[in-house]
Amino acid sequence: MRLRTSLAVLTVALLACGGADAQSASTTGTGGSTGRTGTIGSGGSAASGTSSATTLGTGGSSTTPDASSQSGAIGGSAATADGKASTKSHLNETGSNGLNGQAKAQANEGGGTWSKSMTHEKIRDDQLTARTKSMAHAPGEKPVKSTDRQQVDLSGK
Amino acid sequence: MKQIIPFALLALLSACDAHAQSTSSSSSSSSGGSGTSSAVTTRDGETTIVTSDGRRCRVVHGSGGGTSSSVTTHADGSLSSSTTAGGSGVRVESGNGASKADCFVHDDGTITERKK
Numbered sequence: 001m002r003l004r005t006s007l008a009v010l011t012v013a014l015l016a017c018g019g020a021d022a023q024s025a026s027t028t029g030t031g032g033s034t035g036r037t038g039t040i041g042s043g044g045s046a047a048s049g050t051s052s053a054t055t056l057g058t059g060g061s062s063t064t065p066d067a068s069s070q071s072g073a074i075g076g077s078a079a080t081a082d083g084k085a086s087t088k089s090h091l092n093e094t095g096s097n098g099l100n101g102q103a104k105a106q107a108n109e110g111g112g113t114w115s116k117s118m119t120h121e122k123i124r125d126d127q128l129t130a131r132t133k134s135m136a137h138a139p140g141e142k143p144v145k146s147t148d149r150q151q152v153d154l155s156g157k
Numbered sequence: 158m159k160q161i162i163p164f165a166l167l168a169l170l171s172a173c174d175a176h177a178q179s180t181s182s183s184s185s186s187s188s189g190g191s192g193t194s195s196a197v198t199t200r201d202g203e204t205t206i207v208t209s210d211g212r213r214c215r216v217v218h219g220s221g222g223g224t225s226s227s228v229t230t231h232a233d234g235s236l237s238s239s240t241t242a243g244g245s246g247v248r249v250e251s252g253n254g255a256s257k258a259d260c261f262v263h264d265d266g267t268i269t270e271r272k273k
Contacts, residue, residue: 024254030247039240041247047254054235054251060224060242073226073238077252117251136254 023048023115023136027148031128036063038152040123044134046115046144050081051107053115057130059099059123061154068097070123076105083110091121099123112139126155 027044043056059072078085084107091101099122106116117134131149226240235252248259 026251026254026256028249028251028256028258030249030258032247037242039242039247041238041240041249041258043236043238043249043251043256043258045235045251045254045256052234052253054253056228056236056238056249056251056256058226058238058240058247058249060226060240060246062224062242069224069242071224071226071240071242073228073240075228075230075236075238077230077234077236079234 023138023141023144025115025134025136025144025146027132027134027146029130029132029148029150031130031150031152033152033154036125036154036156037061038128038154040121040128040130040150040152042119042121042130042132042148042150044117044119044132044146044148046117046134046136046146048115048136048138049109049113051079051083051085051109051113051115051136053078053085053105053107053117053134055087055103055105055117055119055132055134057101057103057119057121057132059101059121059128059130061097061123061125061128063125063154068125070097070099070125072099072101072121072123074101074103074119074121076103076117076119078105078107078115080107080109080115083108083114097125112137124154126153128152128154 025046029042031040032038039060041058045052045054055076057074061070072091074089074091076087076089078087087105089103091099093099101121103119108114115136119132121130129151133147135143135145137143224242228236228238230236233252235250237248237250239248240246250257
């Protein structure tokens with residue numbers, strides 16, 4: 001009986017230990033509006049082995065009879081114990097009450113273990129869109145993916 | 158056999174614990190691994206770009222004209238970003254394979270939506 005119990009505990013411990021290397025990918029997003037004012041956000045994170053990659057962005061637009069204002073923020077983070085990690089983020093003004101942004105983050109541990117995430121956002125006075133895709137891969141397993149897409153219409157149509 | 162199992166279990170749990178510590182320390186660039194983060198925010202013609210190769214907490218922020226956006230890079234490598242416009246706003250947090258978002262759509266800041 002004691003032997004059976006020990007074997008059962010050993011099996012559970014093996015499964016728990018094996019789970020520490022599990023790959024994961026998660027995304028989320030949200031948005032809301034009131035009249036011609038709205039905000040949007042999207043983000044995601046992926047992890048596999050010792051690698052992790054995260055990107056996210058938020059943005060908003062507010063239009064009144066007197067003025068229109070847009071703002072946005074976007075960023076990425078990546079890390080790994082071995083191998084390489086890199087991020088790129090940019091957010092440019094379109095010149096016509098708009099912003100375009102993109103963030104990329106990726107971490108490659110080597111040996112087929114990697115994580116990456118990308119976020120795009122477009123901010124306009126009449127429409128807000130944001131989307132994120134996160135992926136992770138571990139050797140011998142299918143890649144895991146997660147995507148999020150958000151859209152807020154401020155046109156009043 | 159009965160004597161071997163507890164020792165095997167102990168060794169296994171120790172191995173798991175050592176691995177967990179290794180994973181935790183790898184989030185710091187000082188462990189010999191590499192870490193990087195970047196964030197950018199813009200508003201009304203003013204753009205601020207922050208790039209950090211370390212694990213320092215950085216905040217970039219732009220506000221005015223009725224809208225405000227910010228990105229924060231946290232010490233553990235996770236990120237958070239928020240934007241407010243008028244009385245509404247959103248906040249997104251991501252890191253370590255998990256994400257969550259809050260949406261504020263009332264002037265009093267009441268959270269009406271939360272996703273994980």
